[in-house]
Amino acid sequence: MRLFFLTHSFNSLSQRLYCELATRGHEISIEFDIADRVTEEAVALFKPDLIVAPFLKRAIPASVWKRYRCLIVHPGMVGDRGPSALDWTIQNGVREWGVTVLQAEEEMDAGPVWAAATFPMRAAKKSSIYRNEVTEAAVQAVIAAVDRIGRGEIGAERVAGQAHAVIKQADRAIDWSVESSAGAIARLNAADGFPGVADELFGQPCHLFDAWPEAVLKGRPGSLLGRRETAICRATADGAVWIGHIRRSGGIKLPTTQAFPEAAKLPELPLNGYWKAADATWQDIAYEEAAGVGFLSFEFYNGAMSTGQCRRLTEAFRWASARPTRVIVLRGGSDFWSNGIHLNSIEAADSPADESWANINAIDDLAQAILCCTGQLTVAAVGGNAGAGGCFLARAADFVWVRDGAVLNPHYKNMGNLFGSEFWTYLLPPRVGEDGARAIMRHRLPMTAAEAVGLGFYDACLPGPGFHVDVARRAGELALVADFGERLAAKLTRRQADEAARPLAAYRAAELKEMRRNFYGFDPSYHVARYHFVSRSAHSWTPRHLARHRDLDWKVPE
Numbered sequence: 001m002r003l004f005f006l007t008h009s010f011n012s013l014s015q016r017l018y019c020e021l022a023t024r025g026h027e028i029s030i031e032f033d034i035a036d037r038v039t040e041e042a043v044a045l046f047k048p049d050l051i052v053a054p055f056l057k058r059a060i061p062a063s064v065w066k067r068y069r070c071l072i073v074h075p076g077m078v079g080d081r082g083p084s085a086l087d088w089t090i091q092n093g094v095r096e097w098g099v100t101v102l103q104a105e106e107e108m109d110a111g112p113v114w115a116a117a118t119f120p121m122r123a124a125k126k127s128s129i130y131r132n133e134v135t136e137a138a139v140q141a142v143i144a145a146v147d148r149i150g151r152g153e154i155g156a157e158r159v160a161g162q163a164h165a166v167i168k169q170a171d172r173a174i175d176w177s178v179e180s181s182a183g184a185i186a187r188l189n190a191a192d193g194f195p196g197v198a199d200e201l202f203g204q205p206c207h208l209f210d211a212w213p214e215a216v217l218k219g220r221p222g223s224l225l226g227r228r229e230t231a232i233c234r235a236t237a238d239g240a241v242w243i244g245h246i247r248r249s250g251g252i253k254l255p256t257t258q259a260f261p262e263a264a265k266l267p268e269l270p271l272n273g274y275w276k277a278a279d280a281t282w283q284d285i286a287y288e289e290a291a292g293v294g295f296l297s298f299e300f301y302n303g304a305m306s307t308g309q310c311r312r313l314t315e316a317f318r319w320a321s322a323r324p325t326r327v328i329v330l331r332g333g334s335d336f337w338s339n340g341i342h343l344n345s346i347e348a349a350d351s352p353a354d355e356s357w358a359n360i361n362a363i364d365d366l367a368q369a370i371l372c373c374t375g376q377l378t379v380a381a382v383g384g385n386a387g388a389g390g391c392f393l394a395r396a397a398d399f400v401w402v403r404d405g406a407v408l409n410p411h412y413k414n415m416g417n418l419f420g421s422e423f424w425t426y427l428l429p430p431r432v433g434e435d436g437a438r439a440i441m442r443h444r445l446p447m448t449a450a451e452a453v454g455l456g457f458y459d460a461c462l463p464g465p466g467f468h469v470d471v472a473r474r475a476g477e478l479a480l481v482a483d484f485g486e487r488l489a490a491k492l493t494r495r496q497a498d499e500a501a502r503p504l505a506a507y508r509a510a511e512l513k514e515m516r517r518n519f520y521g522f523d524p525s526y527h528v529a530r531y532h533f534v535s536r537s538a539h540s541w542t543p544r545h546l547a548r549h550r551d552l553d554w555k556v557p558e
């Protein structure tokens with residue numbers, strides 16, 4: 001079928017649907033929902049068999065839904081209607097939720113239902129539920145709906161329902177003097193990603209994000225108890241919670257201690273076990289060990305890795321590689337493995353160019369530490385999505401095992417034509433050939449886990465459910481293989497031979513020469529693209545690589 005995506009942005013859910021439907025042989029073109037006229041023009045050019053709206057913030061114009069069947073992906077159960085569906089669900093502690101695919105009509109979310117899927121709710125941030133449960137359910141329901149329509153079915157059931165109101169900041173407000181930790185976390189989770197909970201810190205208005213539980217610390221309700229790395233700890237009525245990120249009025253979302261220099265005066269609350277995984281407290285880098293395997297997790301918000309985080313992770317990796325283990329698994333975070341350098345922290349720096357330079361060098365140091373690890377075999381277990389430098393950082397490990405369903409964006413060009421680093425010029429060609437490497441770098445579209453493995457870029461695609469259990473089992477087996485010594489020796493020999501042919505330092509210098517031009521050169525594209533990305537600027541046009549109907553040679557097939 002010829003499918004037309006009308007979407008507010010090409011977000012992770014739209015990307016996943018795009019990949020799944022394209023893999024099934026559908027022809028897809030995309031237009032951002034910018035103005036009714038633009039949508040009408042795009043639809044007239046593409047003449048779709050069906051319109052799919054994965055992520056919209058307003059209604060589809062009647063001029064479009066009256067002429068073409070439009071499927072809306074609603075993040076709610078059958079019968080649920082209206083905005084803030086997930087926000088209410090999380091804040092009210094609902095146990096089961098779902099996704100409904102319905103046909104657009106006059107009344108919002110009230111059209112005939114073509115398919116639906118449900119899932120048990122998890123105590124997690126809204127952004128995490130959206131990227132995991134909602135996305136999986138949406139894939140299931142959209143494929144079912146498209147298949148039904150493809151088979152020529154005509155009827156879809158109309159279901160009675162009730163619309164809920166838009167959730168307001170007044171509904172989200174936390175009264176720190178009486179709210180429990182669980183209640184505060186539910187409210188913060190329900191607002192995570194966007195828009196956050198409006199509050200005050202250090203006497204300044206701000207929005208709070210990225211809440212973590214704290215099991216031990218207590219204090220006067222509402223008071224700030226201390227800080228750890230990028231987060232601060234705030235007392236509730238029965239304990240405390242950590243706040244990892246905030247957005248000050250008129251500003252961008254930032255790690256809390258970066259947004260508020262005043263936080264430096266709070267007492268430091270270090271972890272006792274150093275890198276060792278602790279229970280119920282804020283910890284972005286955590287290490288566990290079992291059966292000769294070390295597991296290093298890095299739960300960096302949104303997968304963004306700042307200079308400081310890269311340096312600490314490099315230190316943790318070096319520490320882990322001095323342990324008596326045979327395999328190190330780099331687990332990343334639960335939603336993202338890595339999205340490369342931290343564009344928000346860079347934007348907020350005194351000199352974004354200098355901070356970009358420091359950040360890319362810090363992530364390259366980490367990649368180099370992984371590449372030069374001599375005591376263990378290393379595995380990148382890409383369970384969450386990965387983008388840009390994060391995709392290539394994973395490739396620095398000896399093996400990359402990726403979760404089926406993870407969305408990968410292994411390219412830099414969308415960020416103002418960045419050249420990219422993380423040793424991609426060394427890592428990519430032996431896996432996919434020179435032409436393959438060029439194709440990946442030019443390809444600005446998302447890639448599925450299976451595609452990445454099919455290209456030889458990654459090594460294995462493992463089923464979504466139970467991914468980390470599967471990874472642990474496979475890593476345990478790897479640590480026990482009879483020829484472990486030979487395998488490790490072969491890895492070192494290969495690295496030495498590669499070093500003799502062309503030192504890592506030479507690859508790095510050549511990549512960084514290009515990056516220096518991106519950061520300090522005449523062409524400001526990277527700085528402009530980064531500004532729009534971190535400010536979440538509204539789109540004013542759809543990039544050509546997405547809007548295929550705008551290709552000059554586009555013709556509607558007969």
Ligand code: COA
Pocket residue numbers: 010011012013193194253302303304305339340341342343344345385386387388389390409412414415418533534536
């Ligand atoms: N630095 C800072 N924040 C980042 C980030 C980065 N490198 N990558 C993603 N984020 C943030 C986004 O700003 C967004 O923040 P929010 O909490 O305000 O929603 C959140 O992560 C999710 O990103 P979003 O773009 O909505 O997710 P997605 O799954 O739809 O798209 C990517 C994933 C990777 C395609 C997209 O986030 C991206 O292009 N990131 C930039 C990658 C990059 O260029 N890195 C620098 C070069 S190494």
